Amino acid sequence: MKVLVPVKRVIDYNVKPRVKMDGTGVDLANVKMSMNPFDEIAVEEAIRLKEKGIATEIVAVSIGEQKAQETLRTALAMGADRAILIVSETEVEPLGVAKLLAKIVEEEAPGxxxxxxxxIDDDSNQTGQMLAALTGRPQGTFASKVEVEGDSVKVTREVDG
Structure with a gap:
């Protein structure tokens, strides 16, 4: 089974962000960037599935500027087999990201x-749900454990308390 893992390039979680002088956003000049920590966990889960013999190929995908190649290289170094970069010099909103990912899902046909x-940069938590709706696929959110048996996936959900 092929596993698709979207990864986002964000300000490193150890860096304190600074607001631009004109107040229009976050100053990204000379700021260390890295893979979104939650996406890193997703890549690690895909690698665990591959080590168990469930996944046969891991494809990392990122949407953003050319510098997002660094994030994809990190995913490849972790164990992803291939990487896809969709270059966009402007920031893409969650619905736009979901639509682009839906097209990738259509072309790559991951299981x-x-x-x-x-x-961690926008805390939207929308892309996954919109992607599921656009592709007509079921979804499991806030997963703390993923078990795959044949064509079925059991997701243990993380809840407060």
Whole structure:
């Protein structure tokens, strides 16, 4: 089974973000960037599935500027087999990301798509749900454990308390 894992390039979680002088956003000049920590967990889960012999191929995909190649290289170094970069010099909103990922899902035909629960830069937590709706696939959110048996997936959900 092929597993698709979207990964996002964000400000490193150890860096304190600074607001631009004109107040229009976050100053990204000379700031360390890295893979979104929740996406890193998704890549690790895909690798665990591959080590168990369930997944046969892991495809990492990122949407953003050319520099997002660094994030994809990190995913490849972790154990992803291939990487796809959709270049966009402007910021893409969650619905746009979901539509682009839906097209990738259509072309790649993965058996499973694993997304991080949210991005630490915008905390939207929308892309996964919109992707499921656009592709007509079932979804499991806030997963703390994923078990795949044949064509079925059992997701243990993370809840407060």
């Amino acid at each position: 499973l798509v694993i997304l991080g629960k949210q991005a």
